[in-house]
Amino acid sequence: MSGKLTVQDIQGFKGRRKITMLTAYDYPMAHAIESAGIDMILVGDSVANVVLGLESTKDMTMDQMIYHACAVRRGAPHTFVIGDMPFEAYQKDAARSAGNAARFVHEAGCDAVKLEWFDCALEAAESVIRSGIPVMGHVGLTPQTADKLGGFKVQGKDASAARALIRQALDFEKVGCFAVLLECVPDRVARLVTETLSVPTIGIGAGPSCDGQVLVTHDMLGLFERYKPRFVKAYARMNQDMIKAFEVFKDEVRDGKFPADEHIFKIKEEEFKNIRRAEDDGGA
Template sequence: MRITVRDLAEMKRSGQRIAMVTAYDYPLARLLDEAGIPIVLVGDSLGMTALGYETTLPVTLEEMIHHTKAVVRGTQRAMVVADMPFLTYQISSEEAVRNAGRLIQEGGAQAVKLEGGRSVVDQVRRIVAAGIPVMGHLGLLPQSVHQMGGFRVQARAREQIQILIEDALLLREAGIFSLVLEGIPAPVARAVTEILDVPTIGIGAGPHCDGQVQVIADLLHLLPGPLPRHARPFLEAGELIRDALARYAEAVQNGEFPGTAESFQLPKGFDTAWLDDLARQFAERARSSGAG
């Protein structure tokens, strides 16, 4: 049975920390589920980590549905939350409900996530009223990266902190079951966590949230280059994979792979001399045809 919003609420009440990780395909989703991760987020971060875009903005709803389907097929217990990509919920509440519904109905997700505070409260309320659980997202908003002037820490000034807390309360009143806090000072995240009765999930928000979310490519260090400050590589998988692929290429080039263990054989007693003779006949026919 899958994790539900009631399970997550109980985890907050009991003080049990919640681990959430992004996934975009069947193999990694299956591994996350087998590892006991309670929430798998099909984040629009796939635009940057899986599709090679510079930001999350080009990601389409069709792409999100496609990847959500794969993740759902790879999980049995984890709650699958799908990000609503840029401009799928900002235009109108009606369109927001329709697009959230597609992520649930076609993608198979159990919940959706969208970014923003007071500007999306009506959309949140309408989506929740349609029976779809909504996870909020405040602080650093990747879909607003141009407006924010880059990926910068948010809510450092008093006025900004007050607005963030007000937005968190507005989202809670609209019906969110959880709230992602990204790129904000740890003391601010702690205050929001203490105020809200729903779980907060931090990313670059310090240790005081009810849970943490990380991008799978950062956790496993799949891509080259430095990681964000908030990330920690729990495995240097990128290095291991590159080494394995190099060894594979070398094994192919020197004839070591495939060997007998990776090859299929004819039935015992098969007349291989007949096969050799047949191959010679066809080889001669091919040479004759080419010469003609």
């Protein structure tokens, strides 16, 4: 990749070409994503579910998110990286939003942060943007407050809910968000939002009309199989491939096939004899 994209580059893609985004939480995944030329990486709080085995993204702390964001930046130095603000970073106290967003930028080298919609979302987003940090808004299914939405369900399915969702997206744009993520939204509602906003929309479970698409990388690689959202397309079955590899390793170790000669370090015969002589003399 010749150079890192800017906010202006990303906004300029709207109406011109689709934007791509994937999640990453560590160095090797980030490096692979950058090597593939993906536009943006989201250091998602979904790490709670797909890496740490936690039930809720609300369990992630700022320190944990910074730890993962630092690893991602090392793996993808030339990619636009977005830090996903965890629940504790802004929803407990919106006044702390700018300070926590600054940690993503100054400690981890992120280019922007993402905020989910909640009661004080606009206050939080405006505070971060005033501090000079770009913000991506997130509406529709917001996992950090899914308990208030009736669980992990499609949002905006009736006219009233759809209008509210569109207003939220517009409000995020009005306070200066450079893009808005739409999660689990009916396709025609997502198209309305995309047509209404002047900034790009990034969809996950929101149909093909969004300006870009994002998936959780562990889902699309088939690495996480505890549950699979309907909107996920698995481009690989890596969990099954790993299990097969682990089984072969187990069998080869038990059968004495691994390590083979090509995996072994050698010592010169004369040096080994010197070791044995020293042992025989009682002076090893």
